[in-house]
Amino acid sequence: MPRVLVVDDTPSIRLLIKTNLELAGFTVEEAVDGVACLEQLAADSVLPDAITIDVMMPRMDGISTVTSLRNDPRTANIAVVMVTTQNHPADIQRATEAGVDCFLVKPFDPDELVDELHRAIEVRTARDNS
Template identity: 55%
Template sequence: MVRVPTVLIADDTASIRFLIRTNLELAGFDVREAVDGLDCVERLRASADADDLPDVVTVDVMMPRQDGVSTVHTIRADERLRHLGIVMVSTQNLPADIQRGLDAGVDAYVTKPFDPDHLVSTVNDVIQRRSQA
């Protein structure tokens, strides 16, 4: 049986979560949602085993309770989670913003508004790179 790749979306805006979810589901992904960075980390840590973890997490930068950069730092610092692919999806599009995300440990950075095909191909690329690592 072929395993369907899973993505956890962390974004505080319901319409953005819906847009990302719809495009990823149409591309064949299993999609879960978190309402902010803290919810994202809690959901990841609550996963019973490695098979229950997503392949990729998409993270917005600007979120309440815990922003995206802090969320990435938290994921990368956790031995059980650090292998996950992370794609930052944000309106923050200055070179310094993108560099901040890369420095935190994201695998890719997609700026909003995004082209749905670009988002899907980016998530697929991250999954492929992570599986070869």
């Protein structure tokens, strides 16, 4: 069962993502922002297979968080799907450059989120095994 860390500062969005992912068979944990995400990952002995993350959050935004994830060898290969309202081409480019595997715009289709998470996990797993 794949594990996902849902990172978003809006409780209702975290609940929506968590509910949809649990219905699809994922094990889900939550963090309220980028700082909480990084602290949780540092404390976890078992890392998640994927992270969903928003762009706009207090303390540390999603782009900075993804950059930190990619710069840490321990977390560099976790699949990351950005789920955000920020859909300007510059935002998408910044997210891609930071290392996001997929970019979904809110409101999102729950089935598309599940499909993109599975795809991103498969791609990262195949890359790790080659």
